[in-house]
Amino acid sequence: MQPIYEGKAKRLWTTDDPSTLRMEFKNDATAFNGEKKASFENKGRLNNAISTLIYQYLEKTGIPTHFVRQIDETNVEVKKVEILMVEVIIRNVSAGSYCKRTGMEEGIPFSQPVIEFSYKSDALGDPLINDDYIREMKLATPEDMAFLRESALKVNAILSGFFAEVGLKLVDFKLEFGRLASDPAQIVLADEISPDGCRLWDLKTGEKMDKDRFRRDLGNVMEAYEEVLKRLKARLETNG
Ligand code: TMP
Ligand code: ASP
Numbered sequence: 001m002q003p004i005y006e007g008k009a010k011r012l013w014t015t016d017d018p019s020t021l022r023m024e025f026k027n028d029a030t031a032f033n034g035e036k037k038a039s040f041e042n043k044g045r046l047n048n049a050i051s052t053l054i055y056q057y058l059e060k061t062g063i064p065t066h067f068v069r070q071i072d073e074t075n076v077e078v079k080k081v082e083i084l085m086v087e088v089i090i091r092n093v094s095a096g097s098y099c100k101r102t103g104m105e106e107g108i109p110f111s112q113p114v115i116e117f118s119y120k121s122d123a124l125g126d127p128l129i130n131d132d133y134i135r136e137m138k139l140a141t142p143e144d145m146a147f148l149r150e151s152a153l154k155v156n157a158i159l160s161g162f163f164a165e166v167g168l169k170l171v172d173f174k175l176e177f178g179r180l181a182s183d184p185a186q187i188v189l190a191d192e193i194s195p196d197g198c199r200l201w202d203l204k205t206g207e208k209m210d211k212d213r214f215r216r217d218l219g220n221v222m223e224a225y226e227e228v229l230k231r232l233k234a235r236l237e238t239n240g
Contacts, residue, residue, distance in 0.1 A: 044074040047194035065189040081178025091172040166231035171199035
């Protein structure tokens with residue numbers, strides 16, 4: 001069997017049900033638009049476990065997502081969607097490309113979340129775009145954009161609280177959305193939510209617990225992901 005899509009960290013496969021797909025988490029890691037590459041044993045398992053816990057939690061709080069069920073350690077079943085070519089980034093604290101772009105030092109909390117959009121194009125390196133670009137490029141309608149903003153802010157509020165309860169600051173993260181194949185009028189949260197696409201800092205020590213450990217050669221990359229999973233699991237076992 002051939003995957004119908006292969007990305008840098010995941011593969012998508014068809015299932016017996018034409019309305020769902022199997023999403024496989026790979027052990028591969030890339031950074032800087034694929035320039036830096038590595039493979040980490042257990043990364044697929046850890047990201048699948050973390051993303052599954054988060055998606056189940058979001059579904060419980062009423063956020064519509066593509067998530068159907070976990071199949072096994074490295075696979076989930078998801079509703080088939082047409083991914084919007086707009087990546088939504090939410091920032092609560094200055095870091096990463098925000099600092100590069102503005103010269104601001106890392107770690108400055110924002111008065112309100114900062115939302116950015118980028119054009120999902122590996123060939124162009126996911127450039128920053130705005131609502132006007134998105135409308136003219138016909139990536140999404142102004143109504144879709146209002147929905148994406150509102151959903152992203154809701155997800156940010158929910159996940160900031162969720163991570164704070166396990167001693168982690170949600171510094172920033174990237175979301176992707178898709179139109180359901182079965183009902184294209186409905187847009188749902190898609191892709192994964194894991195330390196690959198989030199910045200998570202330990203609230204006590206400030207330690208980075210995400211893919212910046214790989215991007216910046218800080219070492220103990222999988223140990224940090226394992227710790228994030230351990231804390232989320234413990235939180236869910238005690239509070240449901
Ligand atoms: P940035 O500071 O590099 O723009 O990243 C902001 C957040 O978005 C960070 O948590 C990592 C995530 N992200 C992705 O998931 N994929 C990407 O391709 C990029 C550039 C960032
Ligand atoms: N995910 C992107 C890449 O693979 C960028 C990043 O996360 O740093 O290159």
